Amino acid sequence: xxxxxxxxxxxxxxxxxxxxxxxxxxxxxxxxxxxxxxxxxxxxxxxxxxxxxxxxxxxxxxxxxxxxxxxxxxxxxxxxxxxxxxxxxxxxxxxxxxxxxxxxxxxxxxxxxxxxxxxxxxxxxxxxxxxxxxxxxxxxxxxxxxxxxxxxxxxx
Amino acid sequence: xxxxxxxxxxxxxxxxxxxxxxxxxxxxxxxxxxxxxxxxxxxxxxxxxxxxxxxxxxxxxxxxxxxxxxxxxxxxxxxxxxxxxxxxxxxxxxxxxxxxxxxxxxxxxxxxxxxxxxxxxxxxxxxxxxxxxxxxxxxxxxxxxxxxxxxxxxxxxxxxxxxxxxxxxxxxxxxxxxxxxxxxxxxxxxxxxxxxxxxxxxxxxxxxxxxxxxxxxxxxxxxxxxxxxxxxxxxxxxxxxxxxxxxxxxxxxxxxxxxxxxxxxxxxxxxxxxxxxxxxxxxxxxxxxxx
Numbered sequence: 001x002x003x004x005x006x007x008x009x010x011x012x013x014x015x016x017x018x019x020x021x022x023x024x025x026x027x028x029x030x031x032x033x034x035x036x037x038x039x040x041x042x043x044x045x046x047x048x049x050x051x052x053x054x055x056x057x058x059x060x061x062x063x064x065x066x067x068x069x070x071x072x073x074x075x076x077x078x079x080x081x082x083x084x085x086x087x088x089x090x091x092x093x094x095x096x097x098x099x100x101x102x103x104x105x106x107x108x109x110x111x112x113x114x115x116x117x118x119x120x121x122x123x124x125x126x127x128x129x130x131x132x133x134x135x136x137x138x139x140x141x142x143x144x145x146x147x148x149x150x151x152x153x154x155x156x
Numbered sequence: 157x158x159x160x161x162x163x164x165x166x167x168x169x170x171x172x173x174x175x176x177x178x179x180x181x182x183x184x185x186x187x188x189x190x191x192x193x194x195x196x197x198x199x200x201x202x203x204x205x206x207x208x209x210x211x212x213x214x215x216x217x218x219x220x221x222x223x224x225x226x227x228x229x230x231x232x233x234x235x236x237x238x239x240x241x242x243x244x245x246x247x248x249x250x251x252x253x254x255x256x257x258x259x260x261x262x263x264x265x266x267x268x269x270x271x272x273x274x275x276x277x278x279x280x281x282x283x284x285x286x287x288x289x290x291x292x293x294x295x296x297x298x299x300x301x302x303x304x305x306x307x308x309x310x311x312x313x314x315x316x317x318x319x320x321x322x323x324x325x326x327x328x329x330x331x332x333x334x335x336x337x338x339x340x341x342x343x344x345x346x347x348x349x350x351x352x353x354x355x356x357x358x359x360x361x362x363x364x365x366x367x368x369x370x371x372x373x374x375x376x377x378x379x380x381x382x383x384x385x386x387x388x389x390x391x392x393x394x395x396x397x398x399x400x401x402x403x404x405x406x407x408x409x410x411x412x413x414x415x416x417x418x419x420x421x422x423x424x425x426x427x428x429x430x431x432x433x434x435x436x437x438x439x440x441x442x443x444x445x446x447x
Contacts, residue, residue: 003305004191005184010200010301010310017204017262018314022254025212029234032227035220 125153169391176278176387178296179304195297196304203265203301211261233261237433244437247326247444252437255318259311260433266301267379267425271418274386303379308372308432315436316368323443331446336360371435378428382421389413 129149136145179193210230218227237260241253278297285295301307324332337353339360392410396403 002188003309004189004193006191006193006196006304006306007310007313009192009197010307011314012310013200013204014258014262014311014314017208018251018255018258020208020212021258022251025208025215026234026254026257028215028218029211029231030238032218032220032223033231033235036223039220 121153121156124156128152128156169394172391172394173387175293175296176274177298177384179298180296193298193304193306195299196301196307199269199299200266200301200307203262203269206265207258207261211257233257240434241437245441245444247322247441249322249325249440249444251318252322252440256433256437259315259436260429263302263311263375263429263432264426266307267429270300270303270379270382270386270425271421272299274383274390298383300379300383302375302428303383305372305376305380308375308379309368311432312368312372315371315439316364318436319364319367319439319443322440326444327446335446367439371432375428375432378424382417382424385417386414389417 132149180195182192182194184190184192210226211234214226215230218230223231234257237257238253241256245252277299278295281297282292282295286292298304327335337356338349339356341352341356341359343349343352389410392406392413393403396406
């Protein structure tokens with residue numbers, strides 16, 4: 001009950017324990033805690049960064065898709081235009097060609113017809129003359145009726 | 157449970173209690189002061205070993221990775237003390253936080269010995285004494301170091317010296333000693349200062365003297381009273397025989413009382429350790445601040 005020398009020993013022991021804790025215990029524990037806090041903070045900030053990067057990437061992808069879609073649309077439009085142009089040109093070419101061919105054919109037909117007509121005319125004249133000759137061999141002098149025959153030829 | 161097993165104490169109630177309150181002592185000098193309470197010292201050493209094992213040896217393996225269960229507990233205690241110190245103490249000293257942790261942890265472990273069955277270790281001790289051929293009536297053992305006035309007083313005096321040291325190192329010698337005469341009553345003008353200085357000095361001396369006394373007596377009183385009540389509960393079946401009906405009745409009462417007091421004491425031992433630490437922090441922070 002009465003205080004004795006024990007209290008001095010207890011006080012010194014207390015100081016010794018405090019010294020040991022201060023020197024070897026406390027810094028380790030606090031150091032570990034602070035390091036963990038830093039690590040957690042770092043991890044959180046990195047997660048935030050990653051999330052932001054992901055959002056950026058998403059936005060970029062969406063942008064790219066939009067651009068690609070616009071480009072594709074324009075390509076399709078252009079192709080359609082080109083196709084229309086090609087068809088148009090082909091049609092026009094065909095029309096021109098057809099007209100040309102028709103003109104050539106018409107000219108040809110005309111020439112043939114003319115030729116045939118001339119031929120026919122000559123033949124008819126000859127036939128007429130021959131007929132007339134046959135009829136008139138006896139009565140008509142060819143020379144005497146030459147003007148008449150000429151007139152006949154022109155009329156036919 | 158507290159069942160009396162000490163044959164040496166006999167059935168005599170006063171003798172039993174006195175035997176329980178007697179330290180195992182070693183006389184090292186001529187005067188009464190030159191005595192060492194060996195039981196207090198041994199159990200203090202055990203508590204220090206437990207505390208240091210937990211907060212120094214174990215702490216050296218502390219990792220910044222995912223903490224284990226024990227490390228979580230250690231860290232929770234350290235963070236709790238650290239927060240308390242940071243909140244209250246604004247000086248530069250690096251020793252305050254480890255010292256507060258030591259106060260709390262060490263006092264808690266010492267107080268915790270009070271929860272061991274009151275007769276268990278003394279019974280083993282007296283048995284060992286008889287085996288060694290000594291008289292078991294002289295086998296004294298008090299296992300709770302904080303129920304010995306020397307321990308709280310030694311710690312309170314250590315805190316007292318730390319308060320003076322912190323005051324000196326934070327304020328400087330001149331300011332430290334000047335405040336003996338200028339605080340708590342502040343005066344304007346030379347005459348007022350001279351007139352008030354004796355009152356200031358007196359108050360300061362009383363304050364400084366009272367602190368270690370109140371600090372140590374609060375802890376000692378609580379633990380001593382707790383131990384005494386455990387002893388009184390144990391006395392309920394002192395020298396009882398199985399044949400007596402009162403033994404069964406009192407035995408049940410003893411069980412209930414002991415259980416209740418032990419449960420309540422868990423609160424007290426923690427609270428007293430906490431109060432000792434908080435008051436020490438407050439004294440230290442008051443010493444570090446200028447008045």
